[in-house]
Amino acid sequence: MSAITPNQVIPVPQHPPGGNYLNHSRGIMSWLLTVDHKRIGIMYLIGVMASFALGGFFAVMLRTELFAPAPLFFSDKTKAWDFYNQMFSLHGAVMVFLFIIPAVPAILGNFVLPLQLGAKDVAFPRLNLMSFYCWIGGAIFFVFVLAGGIVNMMLPELKGSLAQFGLAWLIQPGLDTGWTFYTPYSSSKSASGVVPATLGAFILGFSSILTAVNFMATIHMLRPKNMGWFDMPLFLWALYGTALIQILATPVLAITLLLLAAERTLGVGIFDPALGGDPVLFQHFFWFYSHPAVYIMILPSMGIISEVIAVHSRKHIFGYTFIAFSSVAIALLGFLVWGHHMFVSGQSSLANAVFSLLTFSVAIPSAIKVFNWVSTLYKGDVRLSTAMIYALGFIVLFTFGGLTGLFLGAVATDVHLTATYFIVAHFHYVMVGSVLFALLAGFYHWWPKMFGVQTNVMWGNIAAAVVFIGFNLTFFIQFIAGSLGMPRRYATYPEKFTIFHEVSTIGAYVMAVGLILALGNLVHSLLRGTPAAANPWGGNSLEWHCASPPPHDNFAKTPETSDPYDYHRWEEQADGSWVQIPEDPQRSKTAH
């Protein structure tokens, strides 16, 4: 490091000392009626992570039930299996609709996107608040269903006695159809709270759509003058691709769930063969959204990884243009492959073959990204911050998840593996091993910016290791169990599978401990963390050019933009923070 005199350091523009978006205004209403994207992001953080805890609770319950083949929570088998159906259905529905779809865009996207554009807010701040309240509304429906399930379990006769007052609808006994709501069970046979659950998901869909509309307009219209499309950080490309999918796919889910609700309440007969309908049509409609939905989950996560890998290895991202185009390619190709969820539904062999081929093609852009990240790491100055540890974990686990997806994309092997634990393991590797790890990487990366505090590195890294170990313990063995024939969504199993379930359940507990540590570490930093610098990691995208936490209006005037992955003008100080130094013509630039 050359000697930098204080005069040469370019300081971050200062607002009144201590003036930031957190203390800009006080009182609960200033939060509930805010249109500040940063505050909305924080409110989403609280709600979405609470949903994560709820979904995680269901997961622990169902893994506990599965520890041994015999029923655990109830001695009566029927009650026990019915309870198990509720656990896996609610786990899936809460995790997919309340947690994983909103998580990255609504929390980190909301907070970081305008900052990375040097903008004061998103294009439609009031619409942003409405998106949040749509999320709350959807969550209320799910809580209502859950409460009904609990009440019904403890007081089974209550629903019947309320019926005489016409109030039986007040008790909606949970959800037992699986998060996929397959017909005709969900339309005609299930006695659980399918209608409020689908209505809840419908409202959550609006939250997703409105956020997407907002982000798309913001990225198109609120970029600074000298930031072209290919000057944007890759997180924004990822959010843009995600917005594309949210806008085009979510409405199809909306109409599917509306039709399901209409079928259950009015008997319209679209999906139930007894009423003249077609159950496979439901599957087509459902998966036409739900496959692109998994790309809503993974694309923004990949955006985070691009940011974290580049910054924490002090190296320009490798293959920027390829990653940018791959984001859009994944978004578009993701719409063409829904039939790979239906290889055994009775659709024609021609359809199977076409969907299989397209599924293989959609793996290509994802693989391109993995190669680019690894190339970025190569000969980089890798710092093992907690964010980087999660990002490295992502690369490993996403590779597993993606490769096992290929087994499932090939029709011949899928026929054997479908509806087994192999599928469960595959999607948990991509949803938990990848999306959750990326979310945690993003939290650890942007936490200093969001709250102006540093997290404890030792505990953060220990927690990351525990989560990684626990996750693999839980799910790796499920690949084997699945290929040996263990079916998914079964509450019991033959004795030969017991060891698999025992390992998996222990792994789930380990992972739970790790996650509590990881999230607890973040909360602890809010109470006892050391204050963070404006740029604790030496990044160059625009969010690092304002104070930590940012002021209410982000930037008094739009900051100067430059290549977001060009780190050579940032110098590390003795205390670990980074400061910007003026351009020196003699100075050699780091490799691009």
Place this chain on the structure above:
Amino acid sequence: MATATADQGHAGTGEHAHPPHLAHHFDSPEQQYQSGKLGMWAFLATELLMFGGLFCAYAVYRANHPEVFLYSHHYLDATWGGINTAVLIASSFTMAWGVRAAQLGQTGLLKVLMALTFLGGVGFMVIKGIEYQSKWKHHIFPGFYNAYNPSYFDKANKDAALQDAIDYRQSHISGHSAAGLPAEAVKDGAVDGGAGQGQTGKATVAAAQAAAATRDQLAGPTTRRGTMLVDPNAGTGDEAKMLPTFVQPVGLAVAQPKTSHAPPVELGDMNALSQSRINTFFGVYFVMTGLHGIHVIVGMGIIAWLFLTAGRYSPEYFTPVDLGGLYWHLVDLIWIFLFPLLYLIH
């Protein structure tokens, strides 16, 4: 010190006196307007995809069961539907003119045009109400309230309800051959007066069921794979297994000649499987028109709000009128697709 002192608020940018309608996070009214347009078009794309799902369901069911649609569309009165179409197109015209009025700052004219557009919406919903009401009366509401539904809610009176529905359809067909005005009002009276006697001996429930049973015997069993009928005579080779074969759906034993004067498909022309699907047609009809109707009501709310805030709009700021107009035009466009697909089936 080479500090760049922060700009306190807007003073540094020199834009302290910005137009009241310009939000703080936008640099110029033009940027705000263009952002609003982009956002609105993105939202309209979501609406198109939502209705697209319904149109897809329509296409799948009509392709696989054309006889059900050929039978059931006689319940719909194309005249009322046509009037609704004209009403919506006229209201789109007044809406577009209203946007122009807002652009020119003609507040009074804007209010008049918004009121007229709103009235167009009212007219549409009134006619929709008339159509729905007659369907309710003749037991062809959707789902469990449809006499063709195997799980009709009123088990005791199912046969009578079904007979009434069949008679109502017959009167609809006769009413149109007389080339009169909307048959609903006229024929309702006739059918009510003639209730209990039934119409032609052909169209009774028992006769239809007997005819269906005969059809089933003639047609033989069919195998189904997913939503595609498989021709049982297609052979056993790989090609036969691989490629879907499209066969004339056996629900209709006699191919319909492609003229608009073909005799209507009768209940007896269909096998039992297709008869059970008639209520699906009504499910599709009511969900499509019902969801569209909800969008019309939402649109009416937006137009009412534009009417109440009309004083705000000027050549400098007319964005909400423009965006509201876009929404109303989409609602109109969806109806323009709905109408021929549901009402003008031949």
